[in-house]
Amino acid sequence: MEQRSGVPVGQDHSVWDYVLPKMDFPGTPLYKDGPKPFDLESLIYNIQLGADCRYVRNYLANYDKAHVRRELNGIIDGFPSIFYVVARNDDSILRLWVANGGNVGAIHEASQVPLLAFAIAHSENSQRDMTAIVATILGLGADPACIPEEFYTPYTDDLPIDGPETIEENEKTAWCKIEARKKLGKTLNFSQRYFLWRATCTDRPSVRAKQITLRKNAQAILEIPYFMIxxxxxxxxxxxxxxxxxxxxxxxxxxxxxxxxxxxxxxxxxxxxxxxxxxxxxxxxxxxxxxxxxxxxxxxxxxxxxxxxxxxxxxxxxxxxxxxxxxxxxxxxxxxxxxxxxxxxxxxxxxxxxxxxxxxxxxxxxxxxxxxxxxxxxxxxxxxxxxxxxxxxxxxxxxxxxxxxxxxxxxxxxxxxxxxxxxxxxxxxxxxxFVPFSAGEQAVVAHKFLRELTSTIREPVDLCEGSGERLIGNINLHVKHDASVCTTIAKSDYSRDLGARSLSVAVKAVEGLVVELYYQEDEEIVEDGKMMDVMVDSHAGEIRVKLLDPSS
The missing domain is CATH 3.40.50.300 (P-loop containing nucleotide triphosphate hydrolases)
Incomplete structure (x- = not known):
């Protein structure tokens, strides 16, 4: 069956698998033979290929600002262009896009999925941590209320794997049907729940504040209250x-x-x-x-x-x-x-x-x-x-x-x-x-270090000589009941005198348990080897790490 816009043709377009189409476009550099008329599709194609923030900035600088603002929110293969920018997982490009008129309140019309929800769910398809992008979208003005509050209030509770059984449906959350709840329940992590909760507690900047920062080319100031734990x-x-x-x-x-x-x-x-x-x-x-x-x-x-x-x-x-x-x-x-x-x-x-x-x-x-x-x-x-x-x-x-x-x-x-x-x-x-962290904030700081560990050990093994050597890799770290795990770490190890450093040391101990499991495998380390799935959980106030059966 033909695949288009992440939804098989002929099926219900209100159900979307959160996969964006790969652009099928000639690989012609945007600058060959000099600038051409503004081409949003070409720009998105190059972003998918890996164009960096400087490349995008230089391209946009070739065109009248008012024209760019009119064109930048165009629809590409059924999706607002900013969805492709978010999928790139580069907060610098996203800020540049919004500074030039990109809309963080964009919605995929067929499924009614808002950009913020897509950013959360995309982590499963990309196998990358999208937390920084989620926080950036919130800082750039996205409405956290488009995600049902049952997902993050209170943020310190573990989220059921299929999401909340019920939500209070309203105009902003009407898109979040059962399948969407399951997707968010599977992908929404502890840190993201914290940033969603914090955004609901933070006053939005006034019209004048937005006007001043826009005139002074300092819109990033508006993000300051959103990115810290x-x-x-x-x-x-x-x-x-x-x-x-x-x-x-x-x-x-x-x-x-x-x-x-x-x-x-x-x-x-x-x-x-x-x-x-x-x-x-x-x-x-x-x-x-x-x-x-x-x-x-x-x-x-x-x-x-x-x-x-x-x-x-x-x-x-x-x-x-x-x-x-x-x-x-x-x-x-x-x-x-x-x-x-x-x-x-x-x-x-x-x-x-x-x-x-x-x-x-x-x-x-x-x-x-x-x-x-x-x-x-x-x-x-x-x-x-x-x-x-x-x-x-x-x-x-x-x-x-x-x-x-x-x-x-x-x-x-x-x-x-x-x-x-x-x-x-x-x-x-x-x-x-700067004051000591609350109990919930302590746990979120611990989760930050766990996320960093997860990203590090997921990288592929590299047996090259020299500084690029990576003997530990290809590990999928699953943190079951992430709020409980991080709360356990914080209760046990947080120190007001050491702050985040005490929690970093605690997560280092978790790293040691994972590495011990890795070295217990009785087979040679090879490049392009199979992924190893490891579960971190807490029980009776202790952190436990175990190897998951690949057949389960």
Whole structure:
């Protein structure tokens, strides 16, 4: 029977197998003989073949923006074009698509399946983790209510393999019939349920916020509250601060020339570095991480000034700032409490008006577009004490969390002032608190590491010589009752002092159990060998790993 649009011709098109058609199109490069009239089908064909984000961006740049926005949501073989973009599982291409007019609320007309549901279900066909794409779709504005809330409320409960027995059907969920529920029940993982739940608790950006970010080409700012596990106080404060920073007007008499300087304060392993890296990724900004534990003098951070010995080499941070003169970038000073007074004094001028001097040649550098982040554990005692007094900053509703977050931020400013002095404190734009994870968030962090393990050991065995060698691979890791498994790991191993690091170590122990099973197989490791199916489950508070019978 002829196959078309993932549904056999002649059958009920309201039932779809979530498979997109492979484009049957001549393999002619889009740029051969120069740009041609905008061709959406050719572009989708090349995306299916593996075209990267730069390729897509360069192609779109050849055409009038208004024309691209009119054409980009076209239907290709019965599916909105953005379905093919999501299937590619590349969040950078998806963001680019939406920035140029792509619609994350798109629906496959024949089955009425929304894009968000397709992203979840596609993991089975692609055998890839689609969690980052699901979170990105939510961050870009998709309505989580198109997925029945029975699938993710409460997100800490295990989801039946066939999905909920019943759902409260409404206009948004009418597409989710029995077969669709079974598909989602099989493919919707613990982390995705968390992000769906979190999206329902997060206020959508206002029309004006969308307008400002669009005019400033900074739409990715709108995603900030959606991609972190926990830390809603931190992500919302950063969202608000960045929105304010890019929208305030400048004039000749009152230029907006101060760089953004943020203090990230909180216990280790609770997302300070992760949030900085995600900001760099979302905003397409280069990030330089400076380890302040090895800095005793300012010259170790920035280098000696010309003409002193060694000035010509500079330092990683000095050279990074010089390369990004008058450009947006992120300078992340980790464990800032280890720095000394001369470092603080050296930062006063860059923090105040964005002026910096390249130590190699004394050239003046404009750093007004630099985002400075000072990460510190020096205020942990104040944060833990506050959380013990006001537990709702961790487990309360979002409104309560944000209110308590403002109070905590003020307390941190006073503590920072006592520790680092008025000159430096007066140049800080905001104090961003990072708090311990709730019980549910701890479990989701554990699941993040399990997902990473699953992706790593699924890669094929490679017996080449050198760095590409991969002796452990071709393993399908199945996490049965993923919420229970991750809750068991979190209850046993989470530490407020270590945060995510404690859960990473715990998942390393699971990895050890899987590897032990792998090496017990009494046959030679070969490339292109059969897949090995391993189940992870929990029982009576213990994690168990077993080999699945391939015939079952």
């Amino acid at each position: 926990g830390q809603t106080v931190a992500s919302n404060r950063i969202f608000t601060r960045l929105l304010n920073h890019i929208s305030m007007p400048s004039s000749k008499t009152k230029p907006n020339m101060k760089p953004l300087v943020l203090v990230f304060a909180g216990p280790s392993g609770h997302g300070k570095t992760e949030l900085a890296r995600q900001l760099g990724h979302l905003l397409s900004l280069d990030l330089e991480v400076a380890d302040c534990t090895i800095v005793e003098h300012e010259r170790e951070l920035f280098g000696p000034r010309h003409p002193y010995v060694g000035a010509e080499r500079g330092t990683p941070l000095n050279n990074f700032l010089a390369r990004h003169a008058d450009q947006g970038c992120i300078a992340f000073l980790d464990e800032f409490e280890k720095t000394t007074k001369d470092v603080h004094e050296a930062l006063l001028l860059p923090f105040d008006n964005g002026e910096y001097q390249d130590r190699r040649d004394l050239r003046r550098i404009n750093c007004t577009k630099t985002i400075w982040i000072l990460a510190t554990n020096a205020l942990d005692e104040q944060i833990i004490s506050f959380c013990d007094r006001y537990e709702d900053i961790i487990v309360g509703d979002e409104s309560t969390k944000q209110k308590l977050g403002r109070t905590l931020s003020k307390e941190l400013k006073q503590a920072f002032l006592q520790r680092f002095g008025a000159p430096l404190t007066g140049r800080i734009s905001d104090f961003v608190p």
